[in-house]
Amino acid sequence: MVSEQLGLGHAFEIDPETSNGFLYELAQAQLVREVFPHSPIKYMPPTKFMAGNIFKGHVQDTLFNVCSIMTGQSIHLLGILTETIHTPLIQDRFLSIESARYVFDNMRNLADEIYFREDGVIQERASEVLEKAVALLEEIAEMGLMQALATGYFADISRTPEGGKGLNGVIIREDGYLNPFIPLMLKGGRTNG
């Protein structure tokens, strides 16, 4: 697939109690944007550190919105202040959209006006994350993807070739089975459209 077809997701998930946490978020968001310049980037809001204090949650979501517009993320998932408490109420959805519009419009071209100093915290953090990612990918390349999955290299979750769920949903195809998309998919190709 071409990069334009390869969507990549990441999230604003640093503990809000972390000093300079926003700088680290900026570093990571900018890094993802620069490493994958042509891929649609799906940027997801904080969830792990959202709690019952909906006002603080709204501020966390605002920082997430700021980080997103400052780093040109392509697909922005809106955070909602009450999402950890109940199905968001209609006014919560309204507030979330209103706040994102406010931030995106007010800060629209901020990214064009700034750059990050070379010896600064943000650049250093981005380099550190990038180096760690490359080292991890090299380790994975050496041991093989399946082994890496089984060892829990991805998000500390272990998935073995024999484990998992869903096998009883797998069926043997009838002789007359037809799915017109499969031959097209297997043919591959590296163009859009």
Next chain:
Amino acid sequence: MVDLQNVKPYGDTLDDGMVQLSFTPPVALSSVAKEAARQLVASMGLDEPAVAHAEAISKEFSFFVSMQNVSKG
């Protein structure tokens, strides 16, 4: 259909009457304070109060966020 003689807040579905409240009693945070907060909300004529957040502001003040619904429109 919205009953215009009996309009209730719309939270997630029509007529669920959902209301979000925040308030600050001038008492320290404790389990007693949490229960008092819940009862305070119930005394306002609101149903099924649930305290979503309780935090100490200081030694003498606590902060609550609660979710509940109105029964009367």
